[in-house]
Amino acid sequence: MSGSSxxxxxxxxxxxxxxxxxxxxxxxxxxxxxxxxxLHRSEDRHLWEAYxxxxxxxxxxxxxxxxxxxxxxxxxKERMGLLWSMRPVPGSMRGLRLRKMHVDTPMVVLISVxxxxxxxxxxxxxxxxxxxxxRWYLAPGVKRxxxxxxxxxxxxxxxPGPGPFPGMLDMWGGGGGLVxxxxxxxxxxxxxxxxxxxxxxxxxVDSEVxxxxxxxxxxxxxxxxxxxxxxxxxxxxxxxxxxxxxxxxYSKIARPRCCVCISGSHVYPINLPRDxxxxxxxxxxxxxxxxxxxNVIWRHRILPITKDPNLKVDVGRIECPLLLIxxxxxxxxxTVESAEDIANMxxxxxxxxxxxxxxxxxxGHLIEPPFTPHIRxxxxxxxxxxxxxxxxxxxxxxxxxxxQEHSWKRILTFLREYLYIQPSRASQAKL
Amino acid sequence: xxxxxxxxxxxSVRPCRALADERWTVFSVERxxxxxxxxxxxLLRSEDGDDWEACGHYVSDAAxxxxxxxxxxxxxxxxxVEPMGLLWSLRPVPGSRPNLRLxxxxxxxxxxxxxxxxxxxxxxxxxxxxxxxxxxxxRWYLAPGVRRxxxxxxxxxxxxxxxPGPGPFPAVLDMWGGGGGLVxxxxxxxxxxxxxxxxxxxxxxxxxxxVVSLVGNDYFEAAFSVLQSHPQVxxxxxxxxxxxxxxxxxxxxxxxxxxxxxxxxxxxxGSHVQPAxxxxxxxxxxxRKNSKxxxxxEEQQVIWRxxxxxxPSDPSKKVDVGRLCCPLLLIxxxxxxxWPAEESARDMKEMMDRSGNGHLLSVLSYxxxxxxxxxxxxxxxxxxxxxxxxxxxxxxVLWGGQTPAHCGAQEDSWWKTLDFLKKHLCxxxxxxxxxxx
Numbered sequence: 001m002s003g004s005s006x007x008x009x010x011x012x013x014x015x016x017x018x019x020x021x022x023x024x025x026x027x028x029x030x031x032x033x034x035x036x037x038x039l040h041r042s043e044d045r046h047l048w049e050a051y052x053x054x055x056x057x058x059x060x061x062x063x064x065x066x067x068x069x070x071x072x073x074x075x076x077k078e079r080m081g082l083l084w085s086m087r088p089v090p091g092s093m094r095g096l097r098l099r100k101m102h103v104d105t106p107m108v109v110l111i112s113v114x115x116x117x118x119x120x121x122x123x124x125x126x127x128x129x130x131x132x133x134x135r136w137y138l139a140p141g142v143k144r145x146x147x148x149x150x151x152x153x154x155x156x157x158x159x160p161g162p163g164p165f166p167g168m169l170d171m172w173g174g175g176g177g178l179v180x181x182x183x184x185x186x187x188x189x190x191x192x193x194x195x196x197x198x199x200x201x202x203x204x205v206d207s208e209v210x211x212x213x214x215x216x217x218x219x220x221x222x223x224x225x226x227x228x229x230x231x232x233x234x235x236x237x238x239x240x241x242x243x244x245x246x247x248x249x250y251s252k253i254a255r256p257r258c259c260v261c262i263s264g265s266h267v268y269p270i271n272l273p274r275d276x277x278x279x280x281x282x283x284x285x286x287x288x289x290x291x292x293x294x295n296v297i298w299r300h301r302i303l304p305i306t307k308d309p310n311l312k313v314d315v316g317r318i319e320c321p322l323l324l325i326x327x328x329x330x331x332x333x334x335t336v337e338s339a340e341d342i343a344n345m346x347x348x349x350x351x352x353x354x355x356x357x358x359x360x361x362x363x364g365h366l367i368e369p370p371f372t373p374h375i376r377x378x379x380x381x382x383x384x385x386x387x388x389x390x391x392x393x394x395x396x397x398x399x400x401x402x403x404q405e406h407s408w409k410r411i412l413t414f415l416r417e418y419l420y421i422q423p424s425r426a427s428q429a430k431l
Numbered sequence: 432x433x434x435x436x437x438x439x440x441x442x443s444v445r446p447c448r449a450l451a452d453e454r455w456t457v458f459s460v461e462r463x464x465x466x467x468x469x470x471x472x473x474l475l476r477s478e479d480g481d482d483w484e485a486c487g488h489y490v491s492d493a494a495x496x497x498x499x500x501x502x503x504x505x506x507x508x509x510x511x512v513e514p515m516g517l518l519w520s521l522r523p524v525p526g527s528r529p530n531l532r533l534x535x536x537x538x539x540x541x542x543x544x545x546x547x548x549x550x551x552x553x554x555x556x557x558x559x560x561x562x563x564x565x566x567x568x569x570r571w572y573l574a575p576g577v578r579r580x581x582x583x584x585x586x587x588x589x590x591x592x593x594x595p596g597p598g599p600f601p602a603v604l605d606m607w608g609g610g611g612g613l614v615x616x617x618x619x620x621x622x623x624x625x626x627x628x629x630x631x632x633x634x635x636x637x638x639x640x641x642v643v644s645l646v647g648n649d650y651f652e653a654a655f656s657v658l659q660s661h662p663q664v665x666x667x668x669x670x671x672x673x674x675x676x677x678x679x680x681x682x683x684x685x686x687x688x689x690x691x692x693x694x695x696x697x698x699x700x701g702s703h704v705q706p707a708x709x710x711x712x713x714x715x716x717x718x719r720k721n722s723k724x725x726x727x728x729e730e731q732q733v734i735w736r737x738x739x740x741x742x743p744s745d746p747s748k749k750v751d752v753g754r755l756c757c758p759l760l761l762i763x764x765x766x767x768x769x770w771p772a773e774e775s776a777r778d779m780k781e782m783m784d785r786s787g788n789g790h791l792l793s794v795l796s797y798x799x800x801x802x803x804x805x806x807x808x809x810x811x812x813x814x815x816x817x818x819x820x821x822x823x824x825x826x827x828v829l830w831g832g833q834t835p836a837h838c839g840a841q842e843d844s845w846w847k848t849l850d851f852l853k854k855h856l857c858x859x860x861x862x863x864x865x866x867x868x
Binding site: 005007008011012013014015016019027108110112126127128129130131132133134136139140141159160161162163164165190228420421 | 438439442447448449453462543545547561562563564565566568569571575576595596597600601625665668853856857858
């Protein structure tokens with residue numbers, strides 16, 4: 001008759017992506033070295049894994065939320081380390097990035113406990129036990145609506161319930177395409193969020209959109225019967241920041257109630273004439289660097305921050321609260337220097353009281369929702385040349401994971417404050 | 432375009448996708464009007480197309496917040512500090528077909544409950560009301576990674592549930608009661624806690640040449656054997672969990688069948704009163720013989736508990752539980768109107784104490800609790816439509832129980848059942864077993 005059965009549990013077994021979980025093991029022998037392992041097969045069929053080395057206590061238990069990992073892809077007391085420290089398994093192709101494109105299904109992870117402290121060979125031996133956890137970007141009841149009107153392409157996520165809800169225009173960066181997961185998660189927190197497609201990787205640079213496209217998208221959000229038209233904000237990451245700042249500063253049609261800008265810059269505004277932009281970029285081509293692994297570093301291309309006001313968004317014109325989120329190890333864009341320049345410009349203009357800047361030490365460029373893997377470098381197709389490179393985004397994994405977790409909470413608090421709690425502008429004007 | 436000045440209330444429930452036995456850790460209302468009377472309402476549409484609802488009355492604090500996990504519910508379909516009250520107090524909406532029972536057939540999909548917040552204290556008229564906020568939560572009988580396999584092997588019909596991982600696992604043979612049909616949700620939920628389970632289809636009578644016959648004991652022996660020989664099952668760590676007829680069969684088989692030697696038994700709402708060494712058909716015959724003992728309550732609902740009373744002293748008329756070799760957990764509702772579970776449990780204790788194996792027996796006896804002791808947070812069913820297995824006659828059967836106590840019993844007995852199964856199936860070598868013939 002065999003000995004006691006090891007019990008492995010994960011709670012909740014079905015959680016939202018930004019919800020912490022607790023992995024626990026029971027009925028091990030006391031002081032037993034074990035490895036907790038997490039395996040995920042992505043939508044593009046690559047395998048990702050993370051693992052931590054633990055030792056059971058006198059009662060034969062391991063608590064992933066309380067105990068320290070002695071080694072593996074993460075160390076220390078890290079209850080979510082099994083998710084954020086995932087990386088492609090050995091032998092995978094280079095430059096992978098983990099992104100969920102279909103938000104109506106969950107990310108599925110297989111969590112296992114192995115005897116001993118292992119660093120490899122997880123698939124060559126059976127674990128002691130396994131459990132499966134689902135991680136969802138979409139809460140039940142959130143409605144997903146495909147948008148294709150007035151030339152605007154996007155996906156609108158409406159929270160469950162009668163509303164009305166505040167709205168969000170959500171924009172990713174230069175990689176283009178339509179990426180929905182962050183909007184889905186925002187809607188799961190009560191914001192009617194539209195993920196906007198504005199850079200088509202398949203289309204040529206001549207068909208790029210002007211500020212009118214974003215104004216129309218903003219209006220479509222405002223006009224939805226379940227959206228509060230005077231409570232629509234904008235969130236942008238990377239190039240999406242340039243869009244957000246340009247709209248906030250110059251548009252008379254799209255007046256965001258607040259703005260969140262992640263890993264971006266006010267250099268260059270998107271209403272800069274295209275040929276002027278190409279001239280500036282070409283001038284800076286020589287400043288592109290490579291690291292020892294041939295990953296491409298673009299951060300110096302806008303350094304030093306230009307003093308020419310025509311090449312920067314005039315942030316002194318912004319009238320809404322602005323939250324900047326940056327990593328100080330951003331190797332893709334000089335976001336920290338840009339943030340300093342933004343602060344100076346706003347100081348001079350007298351609207352600096354609207355600005356909050358969060359700079360995360362040793363975090364990189366891709367500051368994503370929490371508990372998702374840190375991507376230090378990944379494959380990228382340069383939009384105007386169609387060249388394939390591996391871009392260095394930067395960041396150290398643990399610091400970057402902390403930045404993702406902390407910044408997401410701050411973003412939600414910021415959005416709740418300005419889109420839900422604060423009285424409307426109309427009533428403020430009366431004070 | 433809409434522009435609003437008043438804050439928009441926000442409802443938050445976590446986990447939003449939970450197992451059916453999982454408690455909510457967060458259930459909060461924010462930004463409601465302060466110090467206001469509020470109603471939280473739950474709505475569930477069953478697979479049969481009936482609507483079930485529940486409601487609770489709360490008063491928000493000065494910040495417009497309510498915490499359903501901590502605050503007192505002052506009215507509605509439940510009261511007191513009851514975070515899960517909106518689930519277990521669900522009942523059919525006014526105008527529904529009478530005598531319904533809520534049971535999930537397709538365990539591959541969740542129950543979806545719409546939870547909404549309303550201004551004021553209300554107990555009716557919800558479809559016509561516009562809520563302040565609402566959301567949806569899912570309740571699953573199946574954890575992710577648990578596989579469902581339809582079984583027809585060795586003449587045995589049922590559904591197997593296999594947890595993820597290499598195994599081997601301890602196993603549970605799961606047997607429901609009368610009314611026929613294969614019901615999987617309890618087996619699926621037990622499997623979600625790390626056991627291989629087999630929900631056994633055994634009630635369906637066979638009809639041939641005008642003769643109706645029920646399965647013989649060899650059918651159960653074959654089912655037990657299927658579990659034992661499954662590559663992912665630890666063959667010496669198999670329990671039987673039964674309710675009603677399933678409990679009674681489990682008792683008889685464990686004592687009289689040499690091929691069925693479970694590591695432990697969990698018996699809900701059953702009895703040892705049956706022809707000793709008999710079959711399922713013999714138990715039905717006993718009931719038919721005593722059918723004159725049928726009683727009716729003031730609503731003409733059928734009370735069948737007397738059909739097995741009084742507990743006989745003749746040993747040939749009951750399972751000799753003094754010969755039981757494994758730990759036994761009896762779960763009894765003291766208001767069971769369908770089977771004399773309480774009297775049977777008392778008699779079994781006497782028999783086992785006399786025999787010297789009384790240390791194997793644990794009894795959980797719950798006041799004001801009826802016959803249908805389901806997994807936690809299932810609505811209490813006090814009476815429902817029932818069709819007998821053999822004759823296919825329709826009745827409204829009184830199961831018994833008062834809702835708050837019955838639902839408390841469902842929750843308490845479930846965790847104790849899982850602890851009992853884990854203790855006797857998972858932890859180390861088998862605990863002291865008296866030598867068996």
